[in-house]
Amino acid sequence: MKKTRRDILIVLAAAIVIIGVVALLMLLPQTHKNDGFVTHEAFDDAHSISLGFSKTIDKSVAQDLSNYVVFEEDEPDIQMQPQSALLSPDAQTLHLRFAETLNPDLPHILKINNLDAAGSVTTIRLAQSQWVWLFSILISALLINNFVFTKYLGLCVFFGTSKRKNTATGMGVVFTIVMLVSAMMSWAINEYVLVPYHLEFLQIVVFIGLVSLTVQAVDTILRKVNPVLFNAFGIFLVLVIANCIIIAVPLFMVSSQYGFWETFMLALGAGGGFLLALYLMSAVRERLELAQIPESFQGLPIAFILAGQFALAFLGFSGLQF
Amino acid sequence: MRNQLSKTGLLARGILGENPVFKLALSMCPAVGISTTVMNGIMLGVAVIFVQIFSSLTIALIKNLIHPRIRIPTYTLTIATWVTIIDLVLAAFFPEAYAKMGIFVKLIVAFAIITMRLEMFASKESVSDSIFDALGMGIGFLVGMVAIGFVRELLGSGMILGHDVLGYKPLLFFILPCAGFFVVGFMMAFFNWIEAVYRKKMEERT
Numbered sequence: 001m002k003k004t005r006r007d008i009l010i011v012l013a014a015a016i017v018i019i020g021v022v023a024l025l026m027l028l029p030q031t032h033k034n035d036g037f038v039t040h041e042a043f044d045d046a047h048s049i050s051l052g053f054s055k056t057i058d059k060s061v062a063q064d065l066s067n068y069v070v071f072e073e074d075e076p077d078i079q080m081q082p083q084s085a086l087l088s089p090d091a092q093t094l095h096l097r098f099a100e101t102l103n104p105d106l107p108h109i110l111k112i113n114n115l116d117a118a119g120s121v122t123t124i125r126l127a128q129s130q131w132v133w134l135f136s137i138l139i140s141a142l143l144i145n146n147f148v149f150t151k152y153l154g155l156c157v158f159f160g161t162s163k164r165k166n167t168a169t170g171m172g173v174v175f176t177i178v179m180l181v182s183a184m185m186s187w188a189i190n191e192y193v194l195v196p197y198h199l200e201f202l203q204i205v206v207f208i209g210l211v212s213l214t215v216q217a218v219d220t221i222l223r224k225v226n227p228v229l230f231n232a233f234g235i236f237l238v239l240v241i242a243n244c245i246i247i248a249v250p251l252f253m254v255s256s257q258y259g260f261w262e263t264f265m266l267a268l269g270a271g272g273g274f275l276l277a278l279y280l281m282s283a284v285r286e287r288l289e290l291a292q293i294p295e296s297f298q299g300l301p302i303a304f305i306l307a308g309q310f311a312l313a314f315l316g317f318s319g320l321q322f
Numbered sequence: 323m324r325n326q327l328s329k330t331g332l333l334a335r336g337i338l339g340e341n342p343v344f345k346l347a348l349s350m351c352p353a354v355g356i357s358t359t360v361m362n363g364i365m366l367g368v369a370v371i372f373v374q375i376f377s378s379l380t381i382a383l384i385k386n387l388i389h390p391r392i393r394i395p396t397y398t399l400t401i402a403t404w405v406t407i408i409d410l411v412l413a414a415f416f417p418e419a420y421a422k423m424g425i426f427v428k429l430i431v432a433f434a435i436i437t438m439r440l441e442m443f444a445s446k447e448s449v450s451d452s453i454f455d456a457l458g459m460g461i462g463f464l465v466g467m468v469a470i471g472f473v474r475e476l477l478g479s480g481m482i483l484g485h486d487v488l489g490y491k492p493l494l495f496f497i498l499p500c501a502g503f504f505v506v507g508f509m510m511a512f513f514n515w516i517e518a519v520y521r522k523k524m525e526e527r528t
Contacts, residue, residue, distance in 0.1 A: 150499070252425075301510040304507030
């Protein structure tokens, strides 16, 4: 029995890794948008942008500052123009300097008139690499804003299932899978049904409804298709609904206006962070059984104090930045 | 399975015997997360009482129509409906307090205590008993939140309900979110200790 459970865990972990790799591979085409005429675009610092081109460009066009417009992608009304434009001697590299302070963390759009040919508009999107951004969402949900230790969510299930390492990993894995499935469905319904028809007030009902339907469907299918797996993980399925993280992630996704892959990474980080917290806690609580604890502290009180110490330790991650 | 307790017995059970925060240890997320002031505790407690009473009432009314296999989704959707209502009401009439509580009003939907009362009580007992049970549990939650909020606000900012009562430099530690874990842990231990001492005295007397 114990061996089958370990095998199941390994298979599930492998499935998650494969999904993650496929997800990253599908991102690949997005990162090479500006191939062709523009070969290089980047922020040098908060005041300057450097550009590289595959052919020489006209000096008189490049130095006419009225040809340039820069704005943040989310706020096209606030347009800025560079203070100076410096063309390198080989006429293939351009440095723009700005009087305003730009925020390199936000995606910017740079439009240049007449550069490729007279009357043309070259549009360049300057943004942090999608990979870095998605990775930072994952790490943030996993460690910096760990849902258990720094946002204090999902505590009922956290204290209930962290007594043994076996139950802790089982709960963590089941939760991660349900979290991923329900977050992706929530994203799709929010994006294509709720927002277009102005039904945002139904968000809570729809999100929690999706979770309980997922859980119910998995429960029914697993019971018939694979009773062994059901015996190992069935008891955790009901507990998933009682975990606030499962509803907090879609709400967070809506308030941050996340896209598909951003939501995917957030859900993966939230589930992984919960698994990590459960595993750490269960490792300590197994040791606690051998310790001599004052009678009135036994059970939950000491578990709370332990969690407080973990929370203090996780505060240290708040300095982590990309 | 009929309920044996009177109406006042149901109320008292929720507040003392089975206090959802200190005894059943359910709905701990808000108890740790936003119990920094007494006012937060009162506001969230009132919201929980509202949701608990109306969900219990709804489920007690329709309990014979629910198929046992889909009872959990039914409970969740009932709770979600009432949470949406209180969420919109609070956002419209108490915008400042609502902003302080942030995401937690919406999260009432996932509080284990409400689902548990529907499963254990409202789906089996009569409508009037269910309302009193819900009221007792709701008030028990409110009392727990206010007790934790009282300790944290008094020690962390030296104030009660915004009035300065201590007049010395408070301990910032208790306002830090992670102190919620420590305060709840020590308060639980304190109540366990009181109970143990009380039980010992009763045994000596008999």
